[in-house]
Amino acid sequence: MTTRAAIEAVWRLESARIIAALVRIVRDVGLAEDVAQDAVIAALSQWPASGIPDNPGAWLMTTAKRRAVDAFRRRARNDETAAALARELEQTIDDDPAAGIDHVEDDVLRLMFICCHPSLTQEAQTTLTLKLVAGLTTREIARAFLTTESTIAQRVSRAKRTLADTGAAIEEPSGDERAARLETVLRVVYLLFNEGYSATEGDDWVRPALCDESVRLGRILTAIVPEDPEVHGLSALMELQSSRLAARTGTDGEPVLLDVQDRRRWDTSRIRRGIEALARAESLAVAGEGPGQYALQAEIAAEHARAASVADTDWARIADLYEQLGRRTGSPVAELNRAVALARAHGPAAGLALLDQLAELQALRGYHLVPSVRGDLLEQQGRGAEAAAEFDRAAAMTANERERRLLLHRAEAARRPPSDR
Template sequence: MNERRAARSVEAVFREDRSRLLALLAARFGDLDLAEETASEAVEAALQRWPVDGVPDKPLAWLLTTARRKAVDRIRRDRAFAERLALLQLESDRAAAVVPEPGFDDVPDERLQLFFTCCHPALSPEAQTALVLRFLAGLTTPEVARAFLVPTATMAQRIVRAKRKIRSARIPFRVPGPEELPGRLPSVLRAVYLVFTEGYAASAGDGLLRPDLAEEAVRLARILHRLLPAEREVAGLLALLLLTDARRAARTDAAGRQVLLEDQDRSLWDADLVAEGQRLLVPALTGPGVGPYAVQAAIAALHDEAADMDSTDWPQIVTLYDVLLGIDGSPLVALNRAVAVAMRDGPEEGLALLDGLAGAEELRGYHLLPAARADLLRRLGRTAEAAAAYRAALALVGNEPERATLTRRLTELGRP
């Protein structure tokens, strides 16, 4: 019983505070690999000691202390790290004597500090976001690859190269000053958005949702908004997350099965989150140079305001997607626009647009492209083509609830 209780305690602490533990270790030792390895060693030590000694009053503090000791022992044993240990002590002494710049508030969370560190300009945008998803959000490498729509092996190499770059360039693990924040912000916003996306529709597994990731993304977006209240795109991102997350309770039934937008009980949508998102949307859309998150938030708001699919303002949604395409001309935006055009002008118009995206490299392996085609072909009565498209989507889909939805649609094609 003690072993099972200890194992549950370790699992709970590590699940809830993994990213914070890694952030603290990375900030202390300046090495993501060392942070990850010693965090794992601390967990192994907890599984051995806690059944004997009992679960400590402050489990995270115990794990942090243990991991730090293991990191220092490892550095001392390795001659290659001897110089680094001396530099760490020197940097620690200097940091203690530094007086904060007037008017600059420290970032109020260790994990957010690491968000900005991973988004250092010396790293490519893809590497920045990959590191944030891997080390801050706790996604596995296959899940990060899914978020980027690239093969797992490609993403694994990208993460390794990024960590090597941090070591070789001696990129500091610190909070950026106020003059650096604007340049780092777009990458941080994108990383938070991708964390939410994985929580909104999991790339793999038995569940459609990963509420822990969605809630973590919302929490981080709130911190960013408190830190940078004048940044309109921060408000736009937070509005988008709230307006989208407001539908969470209606997106699955009691058995965990997916409920599509047209079938959702809209009375289950969180009215408080919708209202908060709408309030944030006003400053996000006010003024020149509207950003992509504010535009997406405006689209989400139109969905949230509609009583049902038929009364949704599809013409306005298409117009907003036109604006979004002008800001971010990605195939994924074009796919979403094509679906909106199908709702406004009919399935034939939408299908023509989707077929034009068939060769897009970024959508290769993305199951929602053949799934969207299948739905439009079904509406047009082109049953054989729809069945082939559903099978193509089934070959690519990751999580089980979405697989079950596609399977049900495919089965229904064979019924009178």
């Protein structure tokens, strides 16, 4: 491994802890990221000659602290507060580099809360979480959002400026605010995972890197908020869903649907971790309240993981779980998924009956999976021409090129006589 590759690997592993600790110390998100990046630049300059230190993360932290002291000293001429911070910070720089990072769990959680501050838009919350907590580069985030690096850079700058302008508290929130902010953190990680699992736009059906980052964030959250059932529920969901990633695409990246996936390619270690996290979520659930939305989705994923095949899957239980999810969240998408499960359990007519009830919902208009599901159920009934029309309609509504081609292929197949399929 080259020195540069080693630095990049260290940064991916350590960046969240380093920036999170620096935010606590310097009380400024922008400055924390700047001095952390300065430390990386210093490593690129020094490590090729001096070698990689025994504790590279602590080396970066100590170097970043020194850069922060320099920054405060430059401000100190006109700012007594900066002068005091410089003196205070200088005293924390220890000759022992292993002392460079402390309070790791509290710091990372605090950073997550800051990234999901209510003064930021949902888009900004997700971007800042990817940048500061997941440690993704501007280029990687731009690729994930299918936009330019300059757009992402501006979004990050605006977010940091908003935090500064609103005087966003660096301390971890407490009470009701903490609960609300944690809910936002979970939602951001969940949305990030969903985008990786089923990309909304572009040429890729899945984006495994986004899923992996989401799973990693989920594992961090279970370590630092160990008593929250929905934290474990979300981690369980992502572990179980991501276990199928390798089987969801073919050799050329084309989508492979559940019915024909090679389950031998499912990741058994992630399934095991998911089942364990789900059991933890269930043990922590508040009596009388039942499982939360993430735990319910994890239970659905666990039913798939336990089944040897589509035919062996307990679709009736999955339909029941989707009904519970719909009641808890009010999500029409949960009802759409229940229609699929009902069709599997009781035949396509049962699924179509529920679809007819959902047809007029405003929230589902323009959602391409509605005609896609309808096309699938009509095809099961032998109504090929009607199914083809629904697949064509779904293809026109999706922005994902892989999915569009799959739907058009299904439309073409549905038009052929059954004997030719």
